[in-house]
Amino acid sequence: xxxxxxxxxLAGVSVKTVSNVVNGYEFVKPDNRRRVEExxxxxxxxxxxxxxxxxxxxxxxLALVLPELSIPYFGEMAGLVLEAAQEHEWNxxxxxxxxxxxxxxxxLAALGPHMIDAAIVSPEALxxxxxxxxxxxxxxxxxxxxxxxxxxxHVGIDNVRAARVATQHLIDLxxxxxxxxxxxxxxxxxxxxxxxxxxxxxxxxxPVRHDLIVQALNYHRRDGAEAMAHLLSLxxxxxxVFCFNDLLAIGxxxxxxxxxxxxxxxxxxxxxxxxxxxxxxxxxLTTIAPDKAAIAHSAVDLIRRRIKGGQELDPEDVQxxxxxxxxxxxx
Amino acid sequence: xxxxxxxxxLAGVSVKTVSNVVNGYEFVKPDNRRRVEExxxxxxxxxxxxxxxxxxxxxxxLALVLPELSIPYFGEMAGLVLEAAQEHEWNxxxxxxxxxxxxxxxxLAALGPHMIDAAIVSPEALxxxxxxxxxxxxxxxxxxxxxxxxxxxHVGIDNVRAARVATQHLIDLxxxxxxxxxxxxxxxxxxxxxxxxxxxxxxxxxPVRHDLIVQALNYHRRDGAEAMAHLLSLxxxxxxVFCFNDLLAIGxxxxxxxxxxxxxxxxxxxxxxxxxxxxxxxxxLTTIAPDKAAIAHSAVDLIRRRIKGGQELDPEDVQxxxxxxxxxxxx
DNA sequence: GTGAAAGCGCTAACAG
DNA sequence: CTGTTAGCGCTTTCAC
Numbered sequence: 290x291x292x293x294x295x296x297x298x299l300a301g302v303s304v305k306t307v308s309n310v311v312n313g314y315e316f317v318k319p320d321n322r323r324r325v326e327e328x329x330x331x332x333x334x335x336x337x338x339x340x341x342x343x344x345x346x347x348x349x350x351l352a353l354v355l356p357e358l359s360i361p362y363f364g365e366m367a368g369l370v371l372e373a374a375q376e377h378e379w380n381x382x383x384x385x386x387x388x389x390x391x392x393x394x395x396x397l398a399a400l401g402p403h404m405i406d407a408a409i410v411s412p413e414a415l416x417x418x419x420x421x422x423x424x425x426x427x428x429x430x431x432x433x434x435x436x437x438x439x440x441x442x443h444v445g446i447d448n449v450r451a452a453r454v455a456t457q458h459l460i461d462l463x464x465x466x467x468x469x470x471x472x473x474x475x476x477x478x479x480x481x482x483x484x485x486x487x488x489x490x491x492x493x494x495x496p497v498r499h500d501l502i503v504q505a506l507n508y509h510r511r512d513g514a515e516a517m518a519h520l521l522s523l524x525x526x527x528x529x530v531f532c533f534n535d536l537l538a539i540g541x542x543x544x545x546x547x548x549x550x551x552x553x554x555x556x557x558x559x560x561x562x563x564x565x566x567x568x569x570x571x572x573x574l575t576t577i578a579p580d581k582a583a584i585a586h587s588a589v590d591l592i593r594r595r596i597k598g599g600q601e602l603d604p605e606d607v608q609x610x611x612x613x614x615x616x617x618x619x620x
Numbered sequence: 621x622x623x624x625x626x627x628x629x630l631a632g633v634s635v636k637t638v639s640n641v642v643n644g645y646e647f648v649k650p651d652n653r654r655r656v657e658e659x660x661x662x663x664x665x666x667x668x669x670x671x672x673x674x675x676x677x678x679x680x681x682l683a684l685v686l687p688e689l690s691i692p693y694f695g696e697m698a699g700l701v702l703e704a705a706q707e708h709e710w711n712x713x714x715x716x717x718x719x720x721x722x723x724x725x726x727x728l729a730a731l732g733p734h735m736i737d738a739a740i741v742s743p744e745a746l747x748x749x750x751x752x753x754x755x756x757x758x759x760x761x762x763x764x765x766x767x768x769x770x771x772x773x774h775v776g777i778d779n780v781r782a783a784r785v786a787t788q789h790l791i792d793l794x795x796x797x798x799x800x801x802x803x804x805x806x807x808x809x810x811x812x813x814x815x816x817x818x819x820x821x822x823x824x825x826x827p828v829r830h831d832l833i834v835q836a837l838n839y840h841r842r843d844g845a846e847a848m849a850h851l852l853s854l855x856x857x858x859x860x861v862f863c864f865n866d867l868l869a870i871g872x873x874x875x876x877x878x879x880x881x882x883x884x885x886x887x888x889x890x891x892x893x894x895x896x897x898x899x900x901x902x903x904x905l906t907t908i909a910p911d912k913a914a915i916a917h918s919a920v921d922l923i924r925r926r927i928k929g930g931q932e933l934d935p936e937d938v939q940x941x942x943x944x945x946x947x948x949x950x951x
Numbered sequence: 952g953t954g955a956a957a958g959c960g961c962t963a964a965c966a967g
Numbered sequence: 968c969t970g971t972t973a974g975c976g977c978t979t980t981c982a983c
Contacts, residue, residue, distance in 0.1 A: 293978095308978065336734070336977075359896065364692065365689070543902065636962090636970060637970080671975090
């Protein structure tokens with residue numbers, strides 16, 4: 290592997306000149322430039338990024354910390370973050386936490402400032418004090434979950450409002466026994482979505498019935514199926530269900546079908562996330578569609594701002610747009 | 621940020637001793653060890669991985685190059701590769717190519733030996749000569765697509781056999797007009813799956829009907845839906861369809877439903893990949909289930925072998941197991 | 952415009 | 968067992 294020195298020797302100039310050429314410095318004698326470029330070509334020189342970063346005091350990499358790539362929402366988000374980061378020539382190092390607090394914390398603590406310039410974290414189970422272990426020198430932006438008591442940049446949609454929109458849609462359909470699947474004891478987003486659901490019901494003069502609010506400790510398809518099976522076994526089953534993510538909703542659709550309950554005629558279903566698969570489920574799924582590309586770009590922009598502006602800037606909370614995608618499951 | 625030197629000064633020893641302690645070297649005078657460990661703790665020292673790697677001549681990172689994380693198969697595979705790599709303390713840097721040859725080639729060419737120790741590549745559109753641009757010093761293992769004429773390690777399932785199993789399953793069901801969706805002019809896996817499909821038909825004494833073989837230039841749900849709609853509009857529509865991946869099959873299921881064709885009664889459907897969503901589609905999807913964890917682990921193992929053994933070793937082709945997952949779409 | 956040389960933080964000969 | 972030191976490949980003053 291050719292180094293700067295090799296190229297310099299071959300071109301008969303100093304490393305400085307080669308470095309100048311490589312880095313696009315303007316003022317290089319044309320003659321030298323030509324010789325250097327020739328030498329560059331014949332050696333097939335490629336800069337050692339590690340060495341460059343060591344010298345520059347940066348790494349050129351971002352960490353993206355998320356629960357699991359196999360979960361469609363995170364797979365899609367990761368892809369978009371990769372694209373957004375690439376626009377600024379960042380490499381992205383992905384870390385999975387599998388949604389356990391222990392691994393989220395360990396990952397956060399291991400985020401030394403030497404491997405990465407900054408991190409984008411999508412936490413699922415973190416407590417706010419876990420952030421104490423975080424190296425203060427490295428900028429972090431949080432996605433989704435929002436711990437208000439930690440002064441960290443955040444980007445996401447307004448979960449309360451989105452949940453209200455989803456629930457209102459079911460109310461507008463004339464549904465009156467509207468269930469919710471996905472309540473969770475400490476997940477912040479779950480709490481917010483539950484609040485939006487409640488406030489929509491209350492605003493419409495409908496009762497908030499606790500037997501129609503089903504907890505889900507995980508948000509996988511299986512959990513949605515179980516919750517829906519339970520709801521349909523009730524003496525008075527719901528005529529609509531708001532699921533706190535699409536996977537729960539997909540599971541719910543299957544449970545409804547197995548129970549012989551027709552969607553949307555007997556029970557309407559709304560999801561959250563707009564996973565790609567939700568446009569193709571049977572029936573296709575009405576869902577809250579966050580602008581994921583906007584989330585990815587905002588996250589990368591926040592990082593850039595933080596790297597430039599330092600840790601003194603006030604933490605920012607960027608709210609990205611969302612829409613309600615109406616499909617067969619409520620039509 | 622504390623450096624080795626800082627710690628050494630604080631502990632009143634040389635950097636060597638600190639380095640020894642940090643790297644778990646055994647023979648350190650207990651007294652010194654204690655002082656160093658104290659200094660380590662009070663400074664909160666963390667090694668600069670970049671510097672260490674520069675010195676050691678390695679990077680501690682793998683690249684994982686794939687088309688798109690939002691495609692379920694790749695999302696799932698990426699998650700498993702991350703886990704497998706982590707067992708050997710590798711970081712994983714993910715690069716998306718969006719399946720275009722241009723970006724696959726560019727990524728391959730940019731894979732300097734300075735950012736990564738090795739790469740796991742899941743190509744979609746590469747030509748064999750694109751591998752010429754690859755730095756010969758960096759080990760690469762290919763996933764899925766298999767360019768026989770390039771001497772590179774490969775891991776994947778036996779596509780021909782898997783396709784034969786899938787097709788045979790449909791034959792065993794008594795189906796006689798079995799279509800295929802997903803033929804592709806230069807995708808190697810498509811060619812292999814088509815071959816397996818053909819050979820199963822031929823072995824059963826069934827004709828290979830070209831009007832029942834549908835090309836798909838992309839492998840998304842939409843493409844499957846289009847292909848299925850076409851097949852169902854035929855004067856003599858098929859009584860079974862073998863789709864070359866699950867996304868195509870999911871699209872096909874939807875097209876069938878929209879056409880009022882019942883699955884599996886009128887047309888049975890088999891997919892390929894066993895995406896998580898396929899267990900929850902309506903109907904759930906019979907599919908070829910590659911052992912994805914085995915693929916991930918084999919890939920990482922091949923890399924380790926190659927890094928130890930050098931580029932002289934003969935390229936290896938690891939075939940990982942698969943099974944046929946029988947679900948409602950053929951029941 | 953360009954060269955010489957220092958140094959980013961670390962590891963590993965080499966002495967002792 | 969531990970200290971000194973060279974050097975990984977690069978960028979960047981500072982002279983010239």
